Amino acid sequence: MCFVLFNKVFAQVRISKDSLASVGLSIPIDSTKKKDSIQVKTKKDIQTTIKYNAQDSMKMDVRKKLVYMYRDATIDYGDISLKANTIDINWGNNLVNAKGTQDSLGKKLGEPEFKQGSETYTSNQIKYNFKTKKGLISGLVTKQGEGYIHGEHVMRKNNMMYIDHAHYTTCNLAHPHFYINASKLKLIPDKKIVAGPFNMVFADIKTPIGFFLGFFPVPKKNKSGIIFPTYGENANGFFLTRGGYYWAVSDHIGMQFTGDYFTKGNHGLQVSANYKKRYKYGGNASLEYFNFISQTALERTSNKNYRFTWNHSTENKGTSSLSANVAISSAGYNKVATFNVANRFSNDFRSSVSYRKTFKGTPFSLNVSLNQSQNVNTKLMTFSGLPDVNFVMNRIFPFKNLSKGTGKKWYEQMYKQFNLVYTMSARMTFSNGYNRVDSIGNITRIDSGLVLNSFNQIGYLIKGGEYFKIRDSLYANNEFNKGEKILLNGSQYGARHSIPLSTSIKVLKYFSLNPSFTLNEYWLPRSLEYKPSDTIRSVYQSETIDGFARAWGWSTGGTSLRTMIYGTYQFKKSKLMGIRHIMTPSITYSYSPDLTNPSYGGFQQIYKTNGEELLDKAGNPVRVSSFTAGNQFAPGGGRASSSIRFDLINTFEAKIRTQDTAKPTKKFPILDNLSFGSQYDLLADNFQLSNFVLNARTNIKDGRLLISFNSTFDPYAYQVNTKATADKYGNLEYQRTKDFAYDKGQGFFNMKDANITASTSLNPQTFKKAKTNSETNKTKSEQEKYVRANPDMYVDFNVPWSINLSYQMNLVGNYFLYRINQNFDRNSNITANSLNINGDISLTEKWKITYSTSYDLKRKLFPQLSMGIIRDLHCWAMSMNIVRFNNDYTFFFNINAKSSLLQDLKLTKRSPNLLNQAGF
Numbered sequence: 001m002c003f004v005l006f007n008k009v010f011a012q013v014r015i016s017k018d019s020l021a022s023v024g025l026s027i028p029i030d031s032t033k034k035k036d037s038i039q040v041k042t043k044k045d046i047q048t049t050i051k052y053n054a055q056d057s058m059k060m061d062v063r064k065k066l067v068y069m070y071r072d073a074t075i076d077y078g079d080i081s082l083k084a085n086t087i088d089i090n091w092g093n094n095l096v097n098a099k100g101t102q103d104s105l106g107k108k109l110g111e112p113e114f115k116q117g118s119e120t121y122t123s124n125q126i127k128y129n130f131k132t133k134k135g136l137i138s139g140l141v142t143k144q145g146e147g148y149i150h151g152e153h154v155m156r157k158n159n160m161m162y163i164d165h166a167h168y169t170t171c172n173l174a175h176p177h178f179y180i181n182a183s184k185l186k187l188i189p190d191k192k193i194v195a196g197p198f199n200m201v202f203a204d205i206k207t208p209i210g211f212f213l214g215f216f217p218v219p220k221k222n223k224s225g226i227i228f229p230t231y232g233e234n235a236n237g238f239f240l241t242r243g244g245y246y247w248a249v250s251d252h253i254g255m256q257f258t259g260d261y262f263t264k265g266n267h268g269l270q271v272s273a274n275y276k277k278r279y280k281y282g283g284n285a286s287l288e289y290f291n292f293i294s295q296t297a298l299e300r301t302s303n304k305n306y307r308f309t310w311n312h313s314t315e316n317k318g319t320s321s322l323s324a325n326v327a328i329s330s331a332g333y334n335k336v337a338t339f340n341v342a343n344r345f346s347n348d349f350r351s352s353v354s355y356r357k358t359f360k361g362t363p364f365s366l367n368v369s370l371n372q373s374q375n376v377n378t379k380l381m382t383f384s385g386l387p388d389v390n391f392v393m394n395r396i397f398p399f400k401n402l403s404k405g406t407g408k409k410w411y412e413q414m415y416k417q418f419n420l421v422y423t424m425s426a427r428m429t430f431s432n433g434y435n436r437v438d439s440i441g442n443i444t445r446i447d448s449g450l451v452l453n454s455f456n457q458i459g460y461l462i463k464g465g466e467y468f469k470i471r472d473s474l475y476a477n478n479e480f481n482k483g484e485k486i487l488l489n490g491s492q493y494g495a496r497h498s499i500p501l502s503t504s505i506k507v508l509k510y511f512s513l514n515p516s517f518t519l520n521e522y523w524l525p526r527s528l529e530y531k532p533s534d535t536i537r538s539v540y541q542s543e544t545i546d547g548f549a550r551a552w553g554w555s556t557g558g559t560s561l562r563t564m565i566y567g568t569y570q571f572k573k574s575k576l577m578g579i580r581h582i583m584t585p586s587i588t589y590s591y592s593p594d595l596t597n598p599s600y601g602g603f604q605q606i607y608k609t610n611g612e613e614l615l616d617k618a619g620n621p622v623r624v625s626s627f628t629a630g631n632q633f634a635p636g637g638g639r640a641s642s643s644i645r646f647d648l649i650n651t652f653e654a655k656i657r658t659q660d661t662a663k664p665t666k667k668f669p670i671l672d673n674l675s676f677g678s679q680y681d682l683l684a685d686n687f688q689l690s691n692f693v694l695n696a697r698t699n700i701k702d703g704r705l706l707i708s709f710n711s712t713f714d715p716y717a718y719q720v721n722t723k724a725t726a727d728k729y730g731n732l733e734y735q736r737t738k739d740f741a742y743d744k745g746q747g748f749f750n751m752k753d754a755n756i757t758a759s760t761s762l763n764p765q766t767f768k769k770a771k772t773n774s775e776t777n778k779t780k781s782e783q784e785k786y787v788r789a790n791p792d793m794y795v796d797f798n799v800p801w802s803i804n805l806s807y808q809m810n811l812v813g814n815y816f817l818y819r820i821n822q823n824f825d826r827n828s829n830i831t832a833n834s835l836n837i838n839g840d841i842s843l844t845e846k847w848k849i850t851y852s853t854s855y856d857l858k859r860k861l862f863p864q865l866s867m868g869i870i871r872d873l874h875c876w877a878m879s880m881n882i883v884r885f886n887n888d889y890t891f892f893f894n895i896n897a898k899s900s901l902l903q904d905l906k907l908t909k910r911s912p913n914l915l916n917q918a919g920f
Contacts, residue, residue: 085110237263283312380449428493464490494633715751
């Protein structure tokens with residue numbers, strides 16, 4: 001009996017627990033109106049439903065237990081899915097045979113695709129037995145992790161695959177550029193690949209590189225394993241670097257133990273850990289040690305260096321987050337244990353750990369941070385924020401909803417816009433920077449940090465004070481062998497509260513008045529007390545009083561009045577429709593009282609022994625801070641200030657007619673910003689008017705060319721300093737006078753300095769019309785995301801060439817040449833004049849040259865030059881860079897497989913000169 005169906009057919013085979021020998025069929029009278037349902041009673045051979053369908057037609061032979069499916073046939077059985085152009089089912093012996101076909105031109109159609117779970121296999125022909133779960137595959141192509149397996153004949157048994165004449169590669173092309181050629185290969189899904197014997201093949205050229213047995217892990221989860229080292233030879237002999245063991249602690253944590261060994265004695269150890277919890281947090285930490293052996297004709301020395309790093313970030317978007325960026329290093333580590341050029345010349349390291357918490361439903365937030373800075377040359381370390389606590393109340397408008405009027409009256413606007421912010425900051429800081437004290441008490445500041453080698457020093461570091469730095473511990477009790485006397489400032493800590501108040505009022509219809517007021521409160525754990533003194537020189541600290549101390553202060557914070565003035569000039573019968581000028585003038589008044597007044601608590605009045613006030617030479621009372629110098633939470637001093645600041649900001653833009661019917665007009669900026677401003681001090685005895693600052697910025701052709709200019713002008717006159725001699729170029733030293741420049745015939749102003757910068761980026765896309773459709777934006781977004789994630793791997797071969805140009809020139813006024821030439825050793829108003837160029841050129845679709853240089857127009861030389869060549873090898877990457885800095889040349893060459901799975905498959909060469917200069 002033969003049953004044939006045409007058109008699209010869906011069918012189900014339901015197989016019971018009985019044997020395949022006894023087959024019961026239940027066929028509907030009109031199967032074209034329903035899905036075919038074949039009830040098969042069997043035992044435990046097949047325990048679920050087999051679903052199948054075909055796009056074109058299906059032919060069923062019930063007596064022979066055969067089903068033939070044509071065109072886009074599919075079978076689903078549990079977690080198994082099979083697709084092919086033609087599929088034959090023999091439910092009598094549980095066999096499935098799937099294969100593709102060819103069209104009249106010989107093109108392959110519907111090649112079999114087998115899926116089980118996350119595994120996918122593509123082949124020329126697949127035979128599979130549902131009962132034994134064995135299969136034979138011809139012409140296999142499957143992806144395992146980041147790798148691809150090609151095989152001629154494959155047997156699948158118990159979820160494992162045995163492949164003859166296998167090719168294993170990370171190249172995703174049908175004909176890969178390179179592969180590992182193995183006569184036999186065994187695949188254990190989600191675990192590993194065992195191959196052997198095998199050899200490497202590049203561009204169909206067989207090489208002798210290989211081994212009799214190879215293991216390639218393809219785990220879904222972290223797995224422990226050996227890390228193969230990088231080997232080579234340099235000035236320190238043959239070396240093996242970064243080899244060791246990877247320990248998969250769990251699915252969330254992985255640790256790496258590696259080491260370096262050089263035959264001439266240098267060696268290093270590294271321990272690193274990576275951790276990640278999806279949607280929660282992630283980070284990494286490392287501790288590195290390197291022992292550098294220095295050999296001379298007279299002695300052999302050992303220099304031990306270390307580095308610790310920790311990076312952590314919170315990934316969730318909850319109410320709290322923790323971030324860390326810690327880098328602590330010994331002075332010589334980067335010079336002997338790294339090839340990174342930027343790191344080799346880096347002397348400063350900064351570390352920070354911060355925690356942020358927002359309180360949901362409230363305007364409050366909390367920030368806690370720890371900060372540390374280190375200079376490896378001077379050994380100066382500063383710890384700030386132990387911890388640094390900031391408690392903030394965001395801006396609130398307490399009277400916003402109280403008004404029942406129209407809201408147009410000035411007093412209604414005032415309390416509707418009235419707002420306040422509260423901030424509390426607390427910090428503890430200390431440093432190992434110290435001062436030298438001579439025998440008569442004179443203090444000299446030292447620019448380097450104290451090297452701590454005892455708990456006693458750590459105690460002074462926290463408390464501060466004077467002590468002797470012993471030169472020889474064998475004679476520590478000998479009074480004549482005491483080292484230099486040093487003074488440590490000790491820790492500084494306290495808290496500051498700040499409450500700024502502000503509002504906004506419309507006045508005279510077109511003006512905006514913005515008054516503000518700031519109240520500050522200072523809390524400190526100790527204060528200073530001074531004895532009476534008859535002379536300023538003998539004013540000294542009497543004692544430190546431990547206990548709560550406070551001070552306070554206030555200021556207006558700046559009350560501004562501003563408006564905007566618009567001016568437009570229109571053109572008739574011209575492509576240029578008009579030019580608009582927007583002026584924003586503003587006047588700001590600021591006032592702060594004399595915070596040295598003892599009534600504010602931050603300063604003390606010094607009295608003579610007879611009870612009179614001690615005065616300085618100018619007749620002003622002598623007042624001294626009640627807190628330790630340098631404490632950032634101690635209130636600042638100074639006379640009362642009352643000043644008026646005036647600014648004028650200008651912007652110019654134009655409108656033109658276009659031939660675009662969708663957008664007949666277009667606006668573009670002429671000047672983004674042209675600002676001019678100064679300040680007048682109402683309480684100053686002289687030099688009341690501050691310097692005028694001019695800033696200008698514009699962009700041309702939609703930002704393709706950016707130009708900026710800023711300059712400082714002094715309104716006062718200058719005259720020759722008769723007490724100073726001319727420099728070697730004949731320039732005289734000038735000093736500022738109390739007279740205005742205009743009154744002395746020097747013009748309205750004297751230019752002090754100026755800076756001009758211009759930059760542009762050019763490539764073929766610059767001259768094409770930008771696309772704005774969503775697909776282009778999506779592609780650009782994806783590219784930017786990849787670049788941020790892989791900054792060192794990304795090279796845009798789609799751009800045939802690019803060039804980035806930037807120009808900078810710094811000028812100084814004539815009256816300031818004396819000071820400038822002492823520093824720059826040039827008889828010119830131009831202190832800096834340089835042109836920077838960088839970019840790349842694609843020689844072919846796969847070859848690209850990169851370049852970077854700068855030309856000093858003042859000294860007429862190239863201080864640095866860098867050139868590189870990059871070859872895109874599809875699944876490989878090759879690059880070489882040559883760098884010249886002054887007269888030193890270095891180069892780097894690297895070729896490696898892009899896949900992280902084959903990260904050890906690489907060749908690296910570095911310039912020996914660089915290694916010698918680095919001390920390697």
